[in-house]
Amino acid sequence: xxxxxxxxxxxxxxxxxxxxxxxxxxxxxxxxxxxxxxxxxxxxxxxxxxxxxxxxxxxxxxxxxxxxxxxxxxxxxxxxxxxxxxxxxxxxxxxxxxxxxxxxxxxxxxxxxxxxxxxxxxxxxxxxxxxxxxxxxxxxxxxxxxxxxxxxxxxxxxxxxxxxxxxxxxxxxxxxxxxxxxxxxxxxxxxxxxxxxxxxxxxxxxxxxxxxxxxxxxxxxxxxxxxxxxxxxxxxxxxxxxxxxxxxxxxxxxxxxxxxxxxxxxxxxxxxxxxxxxxxxxxxxxxxxxxxxxxxxxxxxxxxxxxxxxxxxxxxxxxxxxxxxxxxxxxxxxxxxxxxxxxxxxxxxxxxxxxxx
Numbered sequence: 220x221x222x223x224x225x226x227x228x229x230x231x232x233x234x235x236x237x238x239x240x241x242x243x244x245x246x247x248x249x250x251x252x253x254x255x256x257x258x259x260x261x262x263x264x265x266x267x268x269x270x271x272x273x274x275x276x277x278x279x280x281x282x283x284x285x286x287x288x289x290x291x292x293x294x295x296x297x298x299x300x301x302x303x304x305x306x307x308x309x310x311x312x313x314x315x316x317x318x319x320x321x322x323x324x325x326x327x328x329x330x331x332x333x334x335x336x337x338x339x340x341x342x343x344x345x346x347x348x349x350x351x352x353x354x355x356x357x358x359x360x361x362x363x364x365x366x367x368x369x370x371x372x373x374x375x376x377x378x379x380x381x382x383x384x385x386x387x388x389x390x391x392x393x394x395x396x397x398x399x400x401x402x403x404x405x406x407x408x409x410x411x412x413x414x415x416x417x418x419x420x421x422x423x424x425x426x427x428x429x430x431x432x433x434x435x436x437x438x439x440x441x442x443x444x445x446x447x448x449x450x451x452x453x454x455x456x457x458x459x460x461x462x463x464x465x466x467x468x469x470x471x472x473x474x475x476x477x478x479x480x481x482x483x484x485x486x487x488x489x490x491x492x493x494x495x496x497x498x499x500x501x502x503x504x505x506x507x508x509x510x511x512x513x514x515x516x517x518x519x520x521x522x523x524x525x526x527x528x529x530x531x532x533x534x535x536x537x538x539x540x541x542x543x544x545x546x547x548x549x550x551x552x553x554x555x556x557x558x559x560x561x562x563x564x565x566x567x568x569x570x571x572x573x574x575x576x
Contacts, residue, residue, distance in 0.1 A: 311538010328494035335501035473557035
C-alpha cells in the first residue's frame with residue numbers, strides 16, 4: 220500500500236513538473252475574464268492576459284489548491300494520451316509535426332521526457348524494491364540464511380519448470396526458456412553464498428581499485444565506495460535520477476554527426492528527435508520492468524529489448540528527416556552504436572558525480 224501511494228505520488232509529481240515545463244499550450248480557460256490583469260495591470264480582452272499570459276480568473280479559496288493540483292495533473296495527462304499513441308506508433312510524424320510548429324495538441328518533448336523519467340524511477344523503486352543498505356551490517360548467519368531462502372525458492376521453481384518441460388505440450392517451450400534463466404539465477408545465488416561464507420566479515424566487497432587518479436576528490440570518493448559499496452551503489456542510483464537530463468546534450472552531437480551534409484536540419488531538430496526518442500526508451504524500460512515484476516515469460520520482454528529500440532529509431536528517422544529506406548537503416552545502426560557510447564559516457568558522469576558527493 221505504501222509503495223503504491225509513493226508510486227502514485229511520484230507520477231503526480233512528474234506530471235506537475237511536466238506541466239510546469241509546458242504550461243497552457245494552446246488551451247483555453249473556462250470563464251471569461253473582465254477588468255485588468257492582476258499580475259501586470261494590462262486591460263483584459265479575453266480569458267488570458269495578452270501581455271503576460273496569466274489567467275484572468277484567479278481562485279482565492281482553499282479548494283483552489285486542490286483544483287490547481289487536479290488541473291495540472293489531468294490536463295497534462297490529457298495531452299499525454301493524445302501524444303502517447305503517436306510516440307509509440309508514429310514517432311517520426313510526431314517529431315516532424317512538433318518541429319514544424321504544431322504544439323497545442325502534443326506534449327512537448329522535454330515535458331514528456333521528465334514525466335517518463337519520474338514514471339520509470341517510480342516503477343523501478345516501487346515494484347523493483349528499495350535498495351537497502353544498513354549502517355550496521357547483518358551477521359554472516361543472517362545473510363547466509365537469506366540467500367539460502369532465495370536458493371530454495373529458485374530451486375523449487377526450477378524443479379516445477381523442468382517437470383512442465385518433461386511433459387511436453389504447448390507449455391514446454393516457455394518452460395525451457397524459464398529454465399535457462401532460473402539456472403543462471405541459481406548459479407549467481409550460489410556464488411554469492413560462497414562469497415559471504417568465505418569472506419572475513421560475512422560481506423561481499425565491490426572494489427573500484429586502489430590506484431590513485433591524481434584527482435583528490437575522486438580518489439576520496441573511490442576510497443569511501445570501497446569501504447561502503449552499498450552506499451556507493453545507492454548514490455549511483457540517486458545520481459542517475461538527478462542527472463538523467465544529461466542524456467539529451469550527450470546524445471544530440473551524435474545525431475547531428477549523421478546529418479553534417481544536410482544543412483537544412485538544425486541542432487534544434489536533432490534535440491527534439493533525441494528527447495522524444497529518449498522518452499520512448501524510458502517508457503520501454505518501465506514496461507519491461509512491469510513485465511519482469513509479474514513474472515512474464517522471458518521471451519516477451521526479451522523481444523521488446525531486442526527489437527523495439529531499432530524499430531522505433533528507424534521509424535522515427537524516416538518520418539522526421541524524410542529519409543529513404545537505406546538511409547534510415549544505416550543511420551539506425553550508427554545510432555545504436557552511438558547509443559552504447561552515450562550510455563558509457565553517462566555512466567562515467569554518474570560515477571564521477573556520485574562518488575564525489
